Amino acid sequence: MDAPAAEPRHRLFLVDAMAHIYRAYYAVRGLATKAGQPTNAVFGFTSILRKLQKVYAPEYLVVAMDSPAPSFRKGLFDAYKAHRAEMPADLQEQIPLIEEVCDALRIPRLRVDGYEADDLIGTLAQMATEQGLATVIVSNDKDMTQLVSDRTSLLRVDNKSGEFVLCNRSEVETWMGVPPERVVDVLALWGDSSDNIPGAPGIGEKGAVQIIRQFGSLDEALARHAEVSRKAYREALRDHQDTIRLAQRLVTICREAPVTLDLPAFRAQPPDAAACHALFTRLEFKALTAEFAKLLTTSDETPTPAPAASVTTSYQTLTTPTELRRAFDSAYARDHIAFHLEDLDGVFTRGSLSFGPGHGLRFERATLDAEATAALLEVLANGLVNKSCHDVKRALYLINCPPHGSAPTDQALDPTHAFRLESLTDDVCLAAYLLNPGVKAEQLALPALAETYLGSQAAADLDPADLVSRLRQALRPKLAAEELTAVYETMELPLAPVLYDLECAGIKIDPKPLAELETELRAELERLTAEIHALAGSSFNINSPQQVADVFERLNYETSKKTATGKISTSADVLEELAEKYDLPKLILEYREHEKLLNTYVTVLPRLVNPATGRLHTTFTQTVTATGRLSSVRPNLQNIPIRTEMGRRTRRAFIAEEGHLLISADYSQIELRLLAHITEDARMTAAFQAGEDIHERTARDVFGAQTPDALRDMRRLAKATNFGIAYGVGAYGLARNVGIGRKEAKKAIDAYFAAYPGIKRYMDETPEHARRTGVVRTLYGRLRRMPDLQSRNFTLRARAEREAINAPIQGTAADLMKLAMIEVANRLPQAFPQARLVLQVHDELLLEAPAADAPGVADLVKSSMEGVAKLRVPLTVEARIGANWLEAK
Template sequence: MADAAAASEALPEVKPGERHLILVDGSGYIFRAYHALPPMTNPEGVPVNAVYGFTTMLSQFLTRHAATHIAVVFDAARLNFRNEIYADYKAHRPDPPEDLVPQFALIRDATDALGVAKVQQEGFEADDLIAAYAKAFLMEGPGQVTIVSSDKDLMQLVRPGVQLLDPIKQKPIREPEVLEKFGVTPDKVVEVQALAGDSTDNVPGVPGIGIKTAAQLINEYGDLESLLANAEKIKQPKRREALMGNAEMARISKRLVSLDADAPLPEPIDDFVAKPPADHKLEHFLRAMGFRSLLARMGKLGEGSEAPRRGAPPAALRHAPTAGPVAPDLSAPFGAYETVTTEEALARWVADAQAAGVIGIDTETDSLDARRAKMVGFSIATAPGRACYVPIRHGDSGDMLSGPAPEQIAPERAFAILRPLLEDPSVLKVFQHAKYDLEVFAREENGGFAAIAPIDDTMMISYAMAAGKHGQGMDELSVLHLNHAPIKFDEVTGTGKARIPFSLVPLDKATAYAAEDADVTLRLWLLLKPRLREDGALALYEQVERRMVGVLREMEAAGIKVDGAELARIGEDFSQRLAVLEKQIHALAGREFNVGSPKQLGEILFDEMKLSGGRKGKTGAYSTDASVLEDLSAQGVDLAARVLDWRQLAKLKSTYVEALAAQIDPADRRVHTSYGMAGTSTGRLSSNDPNLQNIPVRSEEGLRIRRAFVAEPGNVLISADYSQIELRLLAHLAEVPTLREAFEHGEDIHARTAAEIFHLPPGKVDKEARRRAKTINFGIIYGMSAFGLAARLGIPPAEGRAIIDAYFAQYPGIRQEMERLKEEARTNGFVRTPFGRKLWIPEISTKDPVRRAGAERAAINAPFQGGAAEIIKRAMVRLPRALKDAGLKARMLLQVHDELVFEVPKEEVEATSALVKDIMENVATLRVPLAVDVGTGHSWAEAH
């Protein structure tokens, strides 16, 4: 077999009689098995998907690789000696998934059943034990050591007699591969890691220095200490300052990344001697777990054997080689898809899909609004190039002239045949934008498909790795990753007045379009899903982004009640105020004109009033956008100020008062916003139809609109809002002891800042000084310039510069962090949140100075916005389960920036508030405490 041959080539040449030790990185096997397989339980209801995957991989490994000694090395606990060196080591690592925790002990039982030694040691990581055993084994005499792992931290162990075996690619990792990865030989890897740090493990390193720069420095100076001794001679000022200012942190980082080859050996090497498993012990274990397919391979599948209750693993993994799934064949041509019009044909496709184990699936509908869309048909892909389209409502246009409907399966019959597949826990259903398709399925006949699981979402897989780098739409991802431009919707439906509904598209064209979508989705999954681990985004996707699909669906379905009568009163009031403003504007202009016409306004301002600053665009009309009017208003032009007020009020009236009234669902008198999951570059959610993110927070008008959002009788609304979360993230990332101290003691952070930068006694900080400090505190996060600060505060630019200089003099750690972020973006093309997520900054290297400056501001702000987004998403994922487990009836309704809104029975307010606050404040570990303000009231305005 080709894969077995490749695997054997990856092993070192071992002479007859020569000793050979194989050390398997247990954690790598565990997490790959868990994330690759759908949920499964044994006959007792215990989760076992990771146990099954681990057992399969290790048993197949044993049949293909020979060694004199073998052991699986596990981590004993999260804390180890490194936490004594640096308390925040691995502080950002999320807890293991709840359904994985009970599988750890069973995985160790599986290792025993397979006759393989297992080893772990409190206070040390598995990597330390691997280093220690490799050293001890070679000290006992000639031999070879193979470490089954692709973990970069283990690459420092590579040397003659020791190699790594990549368990996914089945390729050896020796000195050339290490050199390619790190730019240095294996003996220098720890020097590079000490400088570059590791955001995944929270190893600090030196700000602004990545792998490439670190390798250059180590190759030039030899080692870390020599580099630090000569740091003052380095020509680049930022690099020099970073090294000199973070020398001790670099030394700490080196201690963190250096494996302890002198760690105690909890088991003697003699216990690792390879031996076949005891048949009775292995058979007993497999039967207890219900692993029928593994029993069958052993020829021991007898009567009474039980299967895992949640199904077998996907076929793509059932038949995969030890090291993981084989590389997908993406070369199959697109097209030649089947149109399924009979129940027999659909049943055949469902059987094929269940055998495949992983399928791509897509829906075709008559609306982009999932709550109102009617399914026209659906498509299934079982392999690259093999897909079908199932029409169910074609010809259903209400147009008597459109002719008879084509042959197709009745919707209720199609769904009856499809339901077992969609609800089969052993088949992974892959969607592109799963939230939409799942909602469409859920609204279908007979109560809908409420239990479609397990699912993956290629849009969110891509977004977890590439936020800000490119769009996440299927067409764009297909061109980018598959070099294939899919058929466009306009090509099959037409455009403009000639557009026809999809239900009237001829079936051959509909099939070519729809089946291709499912095919592309499956290919994208095959290509992108394995990259999540390599990219460091697997935990983000599995534990946050994928779980948000269900959370947001529940929130969108719940909606929030809107008082239509209150909206009408607000609208009438806004109309009256707009009329008053319009009269004032006409009086200031000296004549009547259409206030909503930028062209007419420009003529009055720059032609009739002769004001300076007028700029004409390509159409010949003057620009009167907000920035122009704000400049004029700052110069004392009252007309410009009144027009800004008019525009703001008119926008609120049309966007919220009128739009909200039109979007109230007559069935439940609630509005149901739609959350965009992958539309921002920072990981934040967006809100559409209606957009609830942009209601002004602090204006009276914004408060009035919030008063129209109310609780049902017998309930109240709870608003839980993170307090100054981005400033807390700044204090967490930057070395600013006074800022951290202020947060730790619950001080007024803006008053504290004012006292320090304006040199005021704490009791003498007035409202104006605090306002200025607040403006600069938040402005710094957004990369605000001295000119911008001056404009915001209404002071001369020189004074703005003096304030910023004083700020950075007081908090030099903040300036260093800002420079580190810009350098990180320039070096890598992205910055990371405090939790490791990549946020791409595409224009950081552009030659256009204006766009580059904007990119630098984005690089500074992105980790704070992105970090805040991840924190609130983590809370959103945990809260529904926590509320349910506590027996509380609260429903999470809205997420707006750093705020969550719940509807709660009056008698449960106290218990719900306490639980929500506890989870939100403890969902992430920072160097400063998180704080959440909780308010309650009948309306959103009262609660906020």
Template sequence: MTKRLILIDGSSYLYRAFHALPPLTNADGEPTGALFGIVNMLRATLKEAPDFAAFVVDAPGRTFRDDLYDQYKANRPPMPDELRAQVEPMCTIVEALGFPILRVAGVEADDVIGTLALQAADAGIEVTISTGDKDFAQLVRPRVTLVNTMSGSRMDSDDAVRDKFGVRADQIVDLLALMGDSIDNIPGVPKCGPKTAAKWLTEYESLDGVIANAGNIKGKIGENLREALHQLPLSRDLATIKTDVALDGGPETLILRPRAVDALRVLYTRYGFGQALKDLDAAAGDAGTAPATAAAIAIPAPPSTLDPALSVPGEYETVLTRERLDAWVSQLQAAEEFAFDTETDALDAMRSGLVGLSFAIEPGRAAYIPVGHDYPGAPAQLDRAQVLDALRGVLEDPAKRKLGQHGKYDIHVLRRHGIEVRGYADDTLLESFVLDAGIARHDLDSLAKRHLGMDTIKFEDVAGKGAKQISFSQVAIDDASKYAAEDADITLRLHRVMKPRIEADAGLARVYTDIEMPLVPVLARIEANGVRVDADELRRQSADLSKRMLAAQQKATELAGRTFNLDSPKQLCALLFDELKLPALVKTPKGQPSTNEEALEAIADQHELPRVILEYRGLNKLRSTYTDKLPEMINADTGRVHTSYHQAGAATGRLSSSDPNLQNIPIRTDDGRRIRRAFVAPPGRKLIACDYSQIELRIMAHLSGDPGLVRAFESGVDIHRATAAEVFGRPLDEVSGNERRAAKAINFGLMYGMSAFGLARNLGIGRGEAQDYIALYFSRYPGVRDFMDRTREQARATGHVETVFGRRLTLDFIQKGNASQRAGAERAAINAPMQGTAADIIKRAMITIDGWISAHAERAKMILQVHDELVFEADLDFVDTLLAEVVSRMTSAAELRVPLVVDSGVGDNWDEAH
């Protein structure tokens, strides 16, 4: 019987699965979409029972194609973080399923597959190459078949290849050379698509024939061909799959190992692959399975050493009488600490009504006090005012330790109902964030699963989901009580698990105790203060933006020669790529031409229309996000807009904001500054903006201790001009604008891991020249290079980096993973200490400023935090006092080797003050 070999193009399928499937995650928030696709494909492969199989992936490092052409794959974007996180688990699962994994240095996975395919075919083995990559069509021949398991398509003959591409299999390399490849950056003939290339090859048989007859091809495409003749042989070499790679073993060595069932069970459970787990368990007794190896199950599991006291069943009470309320108040007063939570009828803390409160005093003991369930037939509940009055003493007692999960929301709700919560001591969301800033989710349900191994009642379980979701006030009290009391109970249990871990690490304890927890009431006050916006000014801006959008539409119509819908991706695709024949340089997850911002920017230098569409979209985004929306967000009770700040919004510790997101208002454009003009001071007051100057560069100088960089900051000169003077070896007053721009790009680019290629693209210069700039920079600032090298080494040794104040960012891939993953982790290792320290500094400043400004609450208030900037509102005669106090506190929020500098301004609106 003929034997079969299946060669799986692992790198191709990982990307295709990632882009083809929705962004799935498991209960811990880990991305799983690509893994899900890969696992299903591999399980299907195993059902075919091949005699031999291999999962082939690219090895890290350069290949011979990089030596042929230094721009090979230079345009390929970095692997998305969500995909990078799935690479190592993918390899673990592949190994547990029994597939040999092949990586060969110096070549690509395509070359390994090509070599094995031809060796096997010559030996009489039937070969199936499982891939979605068109390049493999060049390998189709007797005994070599291509199968795309995602689309179900097969190519097993010249006829099948011709049906797909219009040419024979032996002409595919020439077709690819003529077309070029924007993803791999293979130069081809500009504007030569697959139909044109196939037509030429049909007429002239081969690439050599096309080259020989280039003078006979008319029109612009003929000119393009003749201009590209010198690079077509290189393009053919780059597109040719190598079939003579030196391998350690031949096809017959690629034997499937028995599955590691225990490891697969752990992996499938972790990533939520329910059907795969059922199938595995159903076949657990079959032959062909093996125990898990230690390497295969080296993954985090739910805690196995959990204190039994934190695993007790929950006993929850619904409080419906005054007698039971008084009994619970007494228990709260006697408890050393308690967890609390509020239930409301809306998500907006500044508008929602209180429906109930829950409390937990020890693991398993919790109660829910309903006060606002109003569905027909709801049981009689205690009066809301009466309940709040009874609880006021314990909730407002600063000596009574209280804890919550995202308690800032509950503080807002209770403040609006007459209770000023004091003694808020711990927050499980922030405990989780300080311990594990890099994880995706810090919500209660995810934390319960991660730290307690418990599945909790979800909001959707009691209120429904989607269009059928009801308000919590409509939820049956019995169901609401179980849900709400469990929230308080789980919060208390999580605190008992996480707080000791924080206290065991002095650095983390300082971040949590001195920065994150004291910031909670500060942010609550800023949010409650809100900011006034001029709705009439925003409406005028909306009208102006609409006129300019119409002008852009008219210009686009003129350029296109016909009308079309600028908001329709389908119509844009047809116009840009089918009619105007512009190159589709960026593809959607399904492989279709994209019309997103990146795609339009990529072709904006080839036609005016993409630039006009981008202008239209920019105007539309400002109008829909800000000028139209902000007036609708004015709170009817306060007359102000109230954003929400998120302490766990970024792994580095930087704050983010939402509803509205004020962090993303453009500052470098006239339209962005116009929007800031609508943020205004009330009559008799001014807005004051105080902004740290180049704080991350100053932190770089502090951390690196480079004498030249420290000296530049101490002198007070323009840092970018000073850097340019050092790098280019000329006096400050002779530094040109372009030299300063280059120095600025290097100063900021190094902190974000910018390569010579990125700098070259940023400055519009050659890659070699950009590399020279970077080399000059490091020669003048050797301490910066030493710091970067030292930080990478430390990160590899410890697996994490820290800010000046002890905030920690774990770098999962710094010690493992592939080269791309490690490179990304190394970039983060350099950047995170600076971004994180900047975040810590402004948070420390906010805490000290709040302590001072609270005594002057009638005269001034802190109203906004955006990046490195704080915005205040103050009486006219208090402005100078506020400026002096705020600037003093901001500049003394940290002791660095170089001075902290704060730029400030005063105005009737935010733009004037900035």
């Protein structure tokens, strides 16, 4: 993985004003002063500027604006932007106010007649590069991606989270399908209807990307048009070359505009607090007014005027739809809102909003009429209103209830199930889990979190949304102090809606293979029962640990592990130990596995199919495991047995819809690759870099296998040792796993460490470092607390040492999978809108797509999973396609 790069000190931030102004204008509707002055675009654009200042603290900053004078492109093509509608009147009257905001914030503005903001930005970026400065272009305009280079990046606002996303060359290629230097070529073929730029007739975005990727450039595509297989594309390239060349000139951003890179003038200055206070008071932006009032009280400046900032400290119950609509509309003027939804048996019954600690607006579901409901959903879906809650996935279910895509009811706030929650900056449940991933589920409930972080009185007396608001303020500094902010913002928060979509999608189940498997399993259980009773010399309840222990004692089985009552333990590890010596425990293990498969999956899965969707919908949880891995319930699909033939056959029942196929994409040996990367062991790293079979390499280097027969014989031991070491296994565990003596296992481990000294160093140093710090971390900073490393109990301490060794590896694998899920979920809708994620199990993603799209989806998910991180060794993903999960696997 690339280490997080240090941010360059000398960076020029270039803000594309009109792109953000239009975005704000359409995202925030109906915001105005009491006198009727529209302020929605002003508020949205101001929010972007303030967030930019707070998050990045730019050293150099300038806002580029369009000129009302015609662009030089009009001279090239008279119809340029001829079809574009006039700027709305209520937006036009906000432009002078936006200029006032820039001036009050002391951000220089730049405008040149005859040139667009894009051209000013392109020219300044070119000049900055020549002077050795890094440039950050703040824009959501795809055209700007052509300017991205090694020293120029694009900072866009994510439409879902409302957070900034920094795009470099690789992100541009993911977004646009081609590298930055080929973006103009794609745009020339695609055209731009909003600017009335003609492209190649019949060649849209997808076709343009395909053509440029095939030929490498527009020049090559035009010269070799006869090689294009699709007739419509071939004819468009042949017959419209002049139009395409004109479009190429129109979409190319000018880098020679008459502007000067005046760095002293562009150096960022602190805002004029008095001017900001006066302006935001006039615009009735309460949170911004309060912010600058606070700044003024700590400076020598005197606010003019200077009203005292009022803070609501009481709760209000809203009892009419009109009150609700007004309350929801007032949220647009707030920097942040907290919300909480309560339910009865999974149906939303009441809710509350908070605009800050001490404030709460309560309402009943029954009070919401159609207009008030629409107003609430519009606030929650608005990307310019930052918000927080407790358990966002649960909130999505309550809004789109009932769950899992079943038939809508009159209780659903959004019966279409199309609602998307935008700009969620905090989920206090996820935040608390990251701070202490070992806590039980009940400790993450809102009242328990309030008692832990705010005190028992707060938990008892405060409104739920107020609790969320207060917890957000309490937990954010703790996340920062523990260096968990990045994991929180880039992994856990964006993953929650992905899991919601995955759960709602579900997967189709074919009951026929399960019925066949049930028949076979029952026959096998009958056979095993007879054999077990025969070996035991009597009939007994095989499912009773007490009776099994009695049989073992009667047969004088020897084991060191006893229960508290002195009986022989019948746990799985004891049975595995005894199975090395005796046939009976071996048969009992087989019996248990068959019975678990039968009673947990084979007979249960058909009963869990949702009758409304005809699909199985498991529930994924982010807040259960200490390592960060996802868990699933009803059913737990993470535990489907795969070591036996019958266990693997269970996957035949997971099928695609008619006309569709399943795509399975699985990380290959992810934990061993992470072991090589984390330990920096030279030999293991070199083996992966060379694409060698790591188990054969270990068989040769560790166990001396040289001939094909020896490699075949020793590979099993090498594989068990490789994976066992990653989990901190000792000689006893390896001996049990492989079926060899403990001395032989000890010898194998010693040889392993001699061959891979970097791994030995990691295993020695990691528990000691964790003992000093109390935590271990993944490559991304996710922590796991290790209190048992200080335990006086040898068993607890030894287990903690093994966990400390494995947690960074397993946890990083979980992090990579979460990033991959987010990446795939972001890319799929645009590339393959009918494809969808349907399952995640361990290191595998399962997707469903129309049969024609399946190969493309396989390529997309493979590239996404392999590209989420750059390690010292390559990440490898195996993607397969099939009508059912077993075929795809």
